[in-house]
Amino acid sequence: MIIFDVQLQEWVTKSAKNHEFVSSDKGIPASAYFLIGSFCSDGDIHVAYASKCPVHTSALEENAPEKAKMLEDEWMSDHAERLLRMLPGGIHVVGIAWFSDKKTFLERKPHIHKTLGRIQKMNNQITTANVDESISDNMITVFFETPSTTPVGAIIDVTNRGNDSAQKVQFQKLEWISLVTNASARIVHNVPIEPGRPTDFYSDLVVATKNFVNNLFQCEFTLLDGEIRDEKEPLIKDIKKNKKTTIEAQLFLNPLYNREPGAIDEIASNVHEVLFDIEVRAAVPIRSTVKDAIRAIKHHLVRNVFARVELHYESMEVVEEEKSSKTGITVHQLPRPATTVLYTHPAILINDFLFEADNVEDAQKNFDDMMDLQTSIEHVDEGWERALTPEEMEAVRTPIEDLHFVDYDGSNDSWCTTKHFSSLSP
Known part of the structure; x- marks a missing residue:
């Protein structure tokens, strides 16, 4: 129906x-x-x-x-x-x-x-x-x-x-409920370069995060309000008595997912380090099952990251940071979120993504143009994240501690060795 x-x-x-x-x-x-x-x-x-x-x-x-x-x-x-x-x-x-x-x-x-x-x-x-x-x-x-x-x-x-x-x-009359958590991760992955194919930022990021995303969806452990629940259970057991508007979640990854015993050194020529620390605010109908609630949280995390990657990639036609001549490192700062609630259903938080020069007025205009929300500027929140300072950007350009740069005879490219890992903090 x-x-x-x-x-x-x-x-x-x-x-x-x-x-x-x-x-x-x-x-x-x-x-x-x-x-x-x-x-x-x-x-x-x-x-x-x-x-x-x-x-x-x-x-x-x-x-x-x-x-x-x-x-x-x-x-x-x-x-x-x-x-x-x-x-x-x-x-x-x-x-x-x-x-x-x-x-x-x-x-x-x-x-x-x-x-x-x-x-x-x-x-x-x-x-x-x-x-x-x-x-x-x-x-x-x-x-x-x-x-x-x-x-x-x-x-x-x-x-x-x-x-x-x-x-x-x-x-x-329909009702949705909020699912909230925080997710931070550091993903380091070497994306092999195919001969004759130029590197592509978006495609490389998809490859670099593939193991992380697979692990995220395959790991069965998630706490909802501090409990492990049967995925077939209704999320809210007694809807008539329910007073909750929000459920807190904790996500976990399998630390041994797709990993060989011990650390393996590899020669790497196209290393990507992906760092994020984001707030997750998913929403599901109040009659959802536990399984669908957990999927929604994971969907939010992936969509939130990849939406920013897509927007950044599209903007690179205009502006792209040059590689550091010393290390060969390019830093990409993804756009930050600004949010407002869907006024008819406050559990549903709508996102816009702002580049460094954008402000809350830009988000307000986008909400109006895209969804006709006509929200007031007081109801737009851009305080979730901030752009990095010049000093922080310079620190990010510093080579990763795990990477050991070595001379490669016959080429001007930078090469290094790295140990692959990723982690997710609840």
Whole structure:
């Protein structure tokens, strides 16, 4: 079943009217919204919020061509990816709401399904690094044949040629609960250089963190409020008596994961040291199982790190720090978070990521542009982390203690030996 939060009834009415206006005034054939929510433990899909997919600015110009007014799958996918980066673990883009006449919907249906397939792949990539099981192979469409506000729901199996099946849509009061922890890690890994292939920052980071991410998802030990729980149990045993709004978690890694006995020295020419210390604020529906709650925490950690890596990699087309001539070390400082709560569901914390020159006003604008949150600046928190000082950056450029640089005859490259390890502090 598809369940919309009851507060979205007003949004449906408003969105249907808005589409009627842009359709008659600008000739826009359809309006699309990304549905933000959770894939629930019982198979239902809960929707907490809807974020409008903008049309291209050229579509609003006078005498705009019909093609410019269409929402193409690539355009929608790009905007969905930007949204995914902002969402906490346990919260996903679960589908698309579509407002138009029936003819337009049927014509655009293949493009909508293609978009959903892309969103599902992007979600798995950024949230699990494609090393854990798929978050969900099902996505949803909810069609509103304007001016009607009656929802027509469907479940789309994106792995099976986009086959869809009708699904009932209801409006109910929904509730999410926060899952909080802190995670810090130092990962050191040599990424072998393939002959003839230039090194790529993003691809190298994926390889460098692969063992860590695998270990994270495969380790079964997690404490919830200080207890080890059966993963099949409901997260909240008695919902009617529940007064909790937050559950504290402690994550663990297997210290012997994928490790040979003893330390092994290796010659390394492309060493990556990944350091982070971040706050985790995931959210799940209150009727979730322990298993899904733990997955949401791990999803948050991976998505939070990889969202920053993607943003930083995209920005490197403009600015990239030069390597130190002495050590060959390049330092990449990833963007820091700024957050605000989803005002209808305070357990859901939305993230934006700021570069060194950005400030809280930039985050406020991004929340408004991407999700129409219209949050006040007092409700935007950028105090989670800070940019490194010049002195700290210089300290980071100092070669890692574990690395022993040696001369390599016949090459100007720096070489070293390192012992591989990673750790996660609860």
